Amino acid sequence: MAAFSVARRSRGLINGLKVSFRSSGQLKHGAVAAPLLQTSLHRDSRWYSAGHLSVKERIEAKRRAALAGGGQARIDAQHKRGKLTARERIDLLLDTDSFVETDMFVEHRCSDFGMEQDKNKVTHLPEVIFYFFNIIFCLCLFCFSQDFTVFGGSLSGAHAQKICKIMDQAMKVGAPVIGLNDSGGARIQEGVESLAGYADIFLRNVMASGVIPQISLIMGPCAGGAVYSPALTDFTFMVKDTSYLFITGPDVVKSVTNEDVTQEELGGAKTHTSVSGVAHHAFENDVDALLNLREFFTFLPLSNQDPAPIRECHDPSDRLVRSLETIVPLESTKAYDMLEIIKAIVDEKDFFEIMPNYAKNIVVGFARMNGRTVGIVGNQPKVASDEYVVLTPPPPFCCLDINSSVKGARFVRFCDAFNIPIITFVDVPGFLPGTAQEYGGIIRHGAKLLFAFAEATVPKITIITRKAYGGAYDVMSSKHLRGDVNYAWPTAEVAVMGAKGAVQIIFRGKDNQAEAEAEYVEKFANPFPAAVRGFVDDIIEPSTTRKLICSNLEVLARKKQVNPWKKHANIPL
Secondary structure, eight states: OHHHHHHHHHHHHHHHHHHHHHHHGGGGGTOOOHHHHHHHHHHHHHHHHHHHHHHHHHHHHHHHHHHHTTOHHHHHHHHHTTOOOHHHHHHHHSOTTOOEEEOTTOOOOOOSTTTTSHHHHHHHTTSEEEEEEEEETTEEEEEEEEOTTTGGGOBOHHHHHHHHHHHHHHHHHTOOEEEEEOOOSBOGGGTHHHHHHHHHHHHHHHHHTTTSOEEEEEOSEEEGGGGHHHHHSSEEEEETTTOEEESSOHHHHHHHHOOOOOHHHHHSHHHHHHTSOOOSEEESSHHHHHHHHHHHHTTSOSSTTSOOOBOOOOSOTTOOOGGGGGSSOSSTTSOOOHHHHHHHHSGGGOOEEESTTSSTTEEEEEEEETTEEEEEEEEOTTOOOTTGGGOSSOOOTTOBOHHHHHHHHHHHHHHHHTTOOEEEEEEEOOBOOSHHHHHHTHHHHHHHHHHHHHHOOSOEEEEEEEEEEHHHHHHTTOGGGTOSEEEEOTTOEEESSOHHHHHHHHTTTOSOHHHHHHHHHHHHSSSHHHHHTTSSSEEOOGGGHHHHHHHHHHHHTTOOOOOOOOSOOOOOO
């Protein structure tokens, strides 16, 4: 009706102008027709302006309604839960005045169950808020934020359409996507259209995988089919006590399995960051999460067409790290903290650890070396596998197991997809033995980490700090898996297995096993067997590790390596 009204009034203006100009022909005959012309122009211009003002007023009214979200009462309820609103989250995440919002006027199309009423269409507008060409530290990204104050953030067809539109735009220009999830699930009133919307989003997640970084921040409930979009993204972060991820809620679990479980126990941040491994990190509250996400974003390239980010560095690249000379204990069975080595070597001790509470026997995360983003993978001698508490006596520390293999493989593949060099610190006595691991598929899962390192074509630098035994030595970015530069510290031991186990097999039933063990240590429990065969490039002083890594990264920045053409590889999933 508004469009028709404007057109009708415009036609009136045109007709009025025609009459006026016909009358103006009398001027050349001396008739005074100017007042008639001025009167017509004034009258019709007034009508035309009024039409435009009404449209402008409607635009402003809709904008005000959109900005109000679900209303002040629902906003207050959101705050009482300790949660920010969708727009408050956007304002905190992005640089001030750096964003452009799109699709503010999109309305849902549902006409069932009273959804066609004007009040429902108005409050629908901000259910999911989109910004594009946003800026974090002068870096471009696309972002959407679900508004729980509007229909509980439930996903409608229009809601899904807006998400897909943003993801398509991000793919076109090569920029990351950040999703701030706070949704009760599918819009029940819309039925299958809502389910179709989820599938459309899942397809975009898959198509964008390995092309642009995708980050999900769970800031409220995320249940049912909604959980699969975060699961398909590269990184999933959660907020403690207010965010939940589960396929079915506690009530359904109770009715089907008769288990009594709370939301937090079933799908809270602690569960998914320490037990299931679904989430990569959990933060204290919305503000903490958004500020950490800003920092995390600076480690990532915008797309797979961009190199690893480089920023100004004030930490000398040739800095010697004297503390590393004594960090590895003389006793090979004594633990030490690999994080101390990592933080001592990287720029300004700045290390963003990924999944710090899951599979702690392997450390992964992002850091910088001379300003350049690098991915760090390291065995953690300080931490035992999750199963060590039930094994007597416990096996050696920092064995690779199912969870650590999957954790490491996923991280290595992300780095390789986005041109981020990988630095690997090795201290691994092998794969964790036992029926639980064998029955759980350690062979298949361990192969994932091997596959990831072997397939990677980014620069790969490896430092063996102490043990590198058996198949685990091969898996941890060895020279045999196309490692570019492989170093060993003087404390390194590269062998099939530990001295005691090897002697028990070689000299079974013979006397003087202690003497035989000493002989084995002399021959194999040191870095020389690997060095003389060229399996490590050099035996270095630990204090020079940072200097050598930085210089090698400069050279390897020009590395070009291509795998054989294939439709896709068949990684052992």
